[in-house]
Amino acid sequence: MFSNLRKFGVNHKKIRILHINNMCCSKIKSSLKRLKPYVPLGRNYSSLPGLVGNDIKSLHSIISPPIAKIRNIGIMAHIDAGKTTTTERILYYSGYTRSLGDVDDGDTVTDFMAQERERGITIQSAAVTFDWKGYRVNLIDTPGHVDFTLEVERCLRVLDGAVAVFDASAGVEAQTLTVWRQADKHKIPRICFLNKMDKGGASFKYAVESIREKLKAKPLLLQLPLGEGKAFKGVVDVVSKEKLLWNRKSEDGKNFERKPLLEMSDAELLKETTEARNALIEQVADLDDEFADLVLGEFSENFDLLPAEKLQTAIHRVTLAQTAVPVLCGSALKNKGVQPLLDAITMYLPSPEERNYEFLERISRLLLPFADQHIEIPSLTAGNIALTVGLKHTATGDTIVSSKSSALAAARRAEREGEKKPRQNSEAERLLLAGVEIPEPVFFCTIEPPSVARQPDLDYALKCLQREDPSLKVKLDPDSGQTVLCGMGELHIEIIHDRIKREYGLETYLGPLQVAYRETILNAVHATDTLDRTLGDKRHLVTVELEVKPIETSSVTPVIKYAAGVSEDLLKVSQEAIENGIHSACLQGPLLGSPVQDVAITLQSLIIRPGTSTTMISACVSRCLQQALKKADKQVLEPLMNLEVTVTRDYLSPVLADLAQRRGTIQEIQTRQENKIVTGFVPLAEIMGYSTVLRTLTSGSATFALELSHYQAMNPQDQTTLLSRRSGLTQVL
């Protein structure tokens, strides 16, 4: 499918997005052979941005637009809110594509992986670059499914702004909260797009309220909808007091009318819009002193005289400061409201220079991304997103710099700056990006190659996939010698399995999916151990005494302390070896061989014969700790998931009854139009294959979202059942 790409003879499977100014990279998948815009699945693509027809502008202005005219943005949302459909419309109206793609027909630009097209969901982020009214927009479409949270996170780190897409009939949903929090963490200015205004049950007011209540954000209503559900026909621009109506005859929504609201014909609507505009002005003035001075000075008597541009500039500042979020609405599927969204992206979201990036870098080989097409470019100015190929040793989350000396200089500056301002917006935060936070996998299963001879091929495939997706963990089962895949969910592991087949030509076999449990202890215990071994003519002798006890606060890694009696000199040499020993013992708990958490270890005494190797010290500490853990009262911890089920009233009872059987705890049942929203907790072990069960129970009408909440202690009965099952013994009742 990629063989039509014709220009560069590169055959790298992996290509990374490089955010030049941030010296950071994350990658997207593609296979690049030769470059020539091609037409996948019959789609009709126009020229690359700036290369309209034969009118070829100066290559420099096409490749490197002024930084103030660049917008690096992401689209984020709950699964199925309509990100991909909105992106398709954006690409069409900007002239990037010449026909409209449809998720349901599986021919969108950004969902270009085979699995994405088949399943109608976004799995990997895709980057596209297009121009809109003199602006260069680099846009990244991110996945909404919780299994691919890391993919969202790694994208957010390179963005200057984001559009949060909502289903207007559902408002803020479970995964919206997760991505919103991630965007908060990375301090990304946002605008909200209330999509699906055409859908039955769509409610502008309800969706805005849920933004206010659930996201604790201050919505700035820049538009009002003209009708809702089937009656939705356009929007009112509150800032300019105009109505935007989409021509019914224009099927693709390209043409729409923008008409000022008139007293004669739109008296009611004009009154409503004026009130909304006045409220907006007051709200922005509250958040922005410069605007407040302007409003109170020149325009206090009559807000109508305030020019739209002044209000827009202030909204831009407020959005950048993240003290409020502009809200727009529309229906991507019905082709309404997307062009004003594009205007808002360029008008309100910041350029890279407003985000205080200072670096300009050059890299030998750079490519501009157009989803799964790429064009090689000679250089790029700060603020752009590009791809580079052939990086063999980098992984998602790495920071790339042009040379060692520039890295050292940046680190020195960061250090100096860090001393001055320990926390706030330090140089370190701006120049060097910390690695992405990698969520702990909750599922695992064994994976086997078709034959022993293909094991190296499988190892290679997994190594490549892991560099791209650090939320995938691969380890070796010490007892069986089998390769074990650990992932974020059933779908995650399924997609990895499928990719190994499609991209690496390997038919692999997966063992049954198992839940990743943890272990802890319930009481403090002591242990002492001595390791005395002579290897050749060298005697290694270590004696360790330690205490391990449970701690209240949740900590995945063990807390390590040293008693006053442990000599400092001894510690200097052997501290690393001691800590390695502790960490390795905590990787495999005594109950299930699962990681041990929420424990503190105090090294009470340590005697080392001179000349003893550090490996022996580690081995002795590890063995001693394992003995202590075995002696303690032990507890299995199981992953507990946050569950949100959206179900119609008729099916509520069977869904609740089923959840009760799954050891679920219901927290709340809310009413949202015709639907009931059930939120609660359920152990992960009980929710495997839930999508099929829910579909059967509700005739396919319900949806659900799952997210890891925390690990909780299993009750004694369930723990006994689990342990007997794992040890292969049948339970005697």
Ligand SMILES: Nc1nc2c(ncn2[C@@H]2O[C@H](COP(=O)(O)OP(=O)(O)OP(=O)(O)O)[C@@H](O)[C@H]2O)c(=O)[nH]1
């Ligand atoms: N009624 C209505 N349906 C829409 C609208 N936009 C998208 N849809 C439908 O909603 C479903 C999901 O759309 P997508 O664009 O794939 O949503 P997404 O957010 O990209 O989904 P993921 O990538 O899987 O997270 C598809 O069936 C779309 O046709 C809209 O404006 N109105």
